[in-house]
Amino acid sequence: MTIKAILTDIEGTTSSISFVHEVLFPYAASRLEAFVREHLSDDEVQAQLTAVSVESGIDVRDVDALCRQLLDWIREDKKITPLKALQGMIWKHGYAQGDFTGHVYQDAADNLKSWHEQGLKLYVYSSGSVAAQKLIFGYSDFGDLTPLFSDYFDTKIGGKKEAASYAGIVEKIGLPAEEILFLSDVPDELDAAAASGLKVCHLVRVDEVTKQDRYPVAATFDEVRATFALV
Incomplete structure (x- = not known):
């Protein structure tokens, strides 16, 4: 789908x-x-x-x-x-x-903007608080990116390695789970999301991260775009 x-x-x-x-x-x-x-x-x-x-x-x-x-x-x-x-x-x-700005990879910023323009809904799920999430994107290296996102989720909805957390997010987003793609660098989080029916992709941005063979792997958001035909 x-x-x-x-x-x-x-x-x-x-x-x-x-x-x-x-x-x-x-x-x-x-x-x-x-x-x-x-x-x-x-x-x-x-x-x-x-x-x-x-x-x-x-x-x-x-x-x-x-x-x-x-x-x-x-x-x-x-x-x-x-x-x-x-x-x-x-x-x-x-x-x-102005003590610092929020680091965001260039490829992430470019693709998030492009996907938003295409009409894809974008959401964030991090162990950091929703307030902290909005800060890193609101004061990012590329300016205020918060208008790109429809909603934010943190540990108030549950732990990131728990399938029930993703089921709760799916319910709030209001789309079938298989129409939602979850991006993370942590295989245990991908397992939990996949158990709730989401599509998943493993971001491996540094060589020391151990790759797994259960899910697609991408080094950048450009590779995510190509793997899932998000054009």
């Missing part, structure tokens, strides 16, 4: 893993404790700290311990929703100040 929508991961797919791990994560880690203390009275920050308390068992009044836990999660690259939300708040300040 014809592909009518594309659901894309960010890290390792539209954007480099090094940008996330060498720019975004250290930036948030270096500013996390000061940010939390400065915004303790903010309802949204308090809501996320409460969620950290529930997740970790740490007393919500123990700000020092909560910050230590958050920093541990950053070092461990944990995909935990309140951590991602707080990181997104910190990154928003960095983007707005």
Whole structure:
């Protein structure tokens, strides 16, 4: 069947893993404790700290311990929703100040624009919060790309290695699963998406990523276009 929508991961797919791990994560880690203390009275920050308390068992009044836990999660690259939300708040300040721009591969930007012009619906699914997703595309190296996307999904809909998450996304998109193409660099995510009936493609942008033989493989979005006849 014809592909009518594309659901894309960010890290390792539209954007480099090094940008996330060498720019975004250290930036948030270096500013996390000061940010939390400065915004303790903010309802949204308090809501996320409460969620950290529930997740970790740490007393919500123990700000020092909560910050230590958050920093541990950053070092461990944990995909935990309140951590991602707080990181997104910190990154928003960095983007707005011009401390960095969101890395997006040239081939990804070009093809996303082209597919949007063709009438394909574009969606994002990342472990980073929806707010953080909008920042990386809103302040991208190629300007504001957010108008290209119809919707964004994060771990609030479920883990990226769980088939039920993709079933939930399919329901929200409102198209048959087989008309949606999911792009990711993580084979376990592709397995989960395929189990829910989506078409999938494995983005392998760096040599050290292990290729699998279950699904089509592409090194760039240009190869995705050619493989699935998205012209």
